[in-house]
């Protein structure tokens with residue numbers, strides 16, 4: 512290691528900053544964020560910087576640097592942009608054995624400022640030793656994505672219960688077991704989701720059972736429409752800590768591949784009309800596995816609460832007293848619309864959007880056609896491929912003009928995405944020769960007319976467009 516990483520407590524201490532421009536401002540922001548008093552020396556000082564100095568209870572010294580500016584400071588940062596001035600300040604600081612950092616002049620630095628991911632009180636600081644700032648930025652982006660936003664909250668929660676737990680559980684081994692279960696179990700997830708009261712209840716249970724309470728939990732997670740990049744951070748985190756996953760047909764293989772490798776995988780998919788595993792049985796399976804103490808992942812395409820029967824599954828869990836949490840996903844309507852360049856609402860076209868199931872019951876689609884045929888709205892039909900000719904016919908019969916544009920999107924957001932654009936009148940014929948297959952989503956409304964101009968995602972370039 513070329514450097515010793517340390518975390519400095521600068522609260523109320525004076526830090527010297529020589530320089531009054533943009534670079535100095537960025538350093539000042541960092542120093543101010545940790546409560547340092549700023550002493551800024553520069554012939555010209557940006558107004559924002561001067562404000563920051565005032566807010567920190569510090570001083571501005573307009574003019575040139577002089578060695579007495581180092582009196583009483585604990586460290587110096589130099590960002591004048593003038594090589595000789597930088598070097599002169601650096602020499603003066605070194606002469607007093609003060610830690611000094613010179614912006615963009617690593618050879619003059621006795622300390623460097625790391626890249627930081629701030630989840631206070633958790634702070635991750637890292638450095639490439641000044642060699643690869645772009646790499647540092649890329650790493651930081653990854654860490655930002657990896658570390659839950661509520662991590663600081665979790666550290667705060669755990670910290671605030673330490674004395675409490677020590678009093679109640681004197682045996683150190685038991686206490687350690689409880690801590691580990693708190694950090695790795697449902698209690699931590701509660702706090703990360705902002706539910707400290709829920710975590711508190713689980714902690715009480717742990718104390719009552721000496722760290723032996725069953726910890727099973729169900730995560731009902733929306734896997735999005737297909738592109739794994741559309742998963743939420745929380746979805747990914749829960750996927751990576753599951754012991755068993757129940758997934759269905761709409762979950763893309765690329766998404767399933769992100770589930771923890773060791774997790775048992777159970778397919779409970781349904782295809783139209785044929786249920787691989789009946790819904791009540793799925794509900795039971797989730798509860799059974801959670802009762803065994805497992806972290807059960809129920810992974811569903813799109814959003815679990817939109818045509819996903821997610822509500823039924825957690826109703827059953829709620830009745831059975833099993834803890835669960837629900838993570839929303841990007842629903843097919845949002846995913847397909849975005850990737851096909853079709854805004855679902857638009858000031859000139861549609862003031863509302865309706866998500867409708869186009870599922871056929873006894874060969875007919877049983878819907879409120881009057882309401883659906885009103886102008887000024889966008890209709891999105893899920894599960895509507897087989898019923899599409901009926902849907903087009905009914906919308907025309909109830910007053911939509913036959914020229915109303917319609918888009919049929921197959922496997923939206925994936926490399927197999929295809930978009931077929933037509934009109935209510937022509938779509939049934941276009942569909943017959945298109946070779947499109949489920950899953951598809953149908954969007955009806957004049958917003959579809961924007962597709963030709965706004966499409967940006969064109970897998971299999973050239974096919975079926977327009």
Ligand code: SAH
Pocket residue numbers: 736737761811812813814815816817818819841842843844847892893894895920921922923924949950951952953
């Ligand atoms: N919960 C899901 C919807 C489940 S219903 C969601 O929020 O997206 C299943 C229907 O969703 C399919 O019949 C199809 O109409 C639609 N669907 C899901 N993913 C899709 C995709 N990638 N492309 C097109 N349609 C999709």
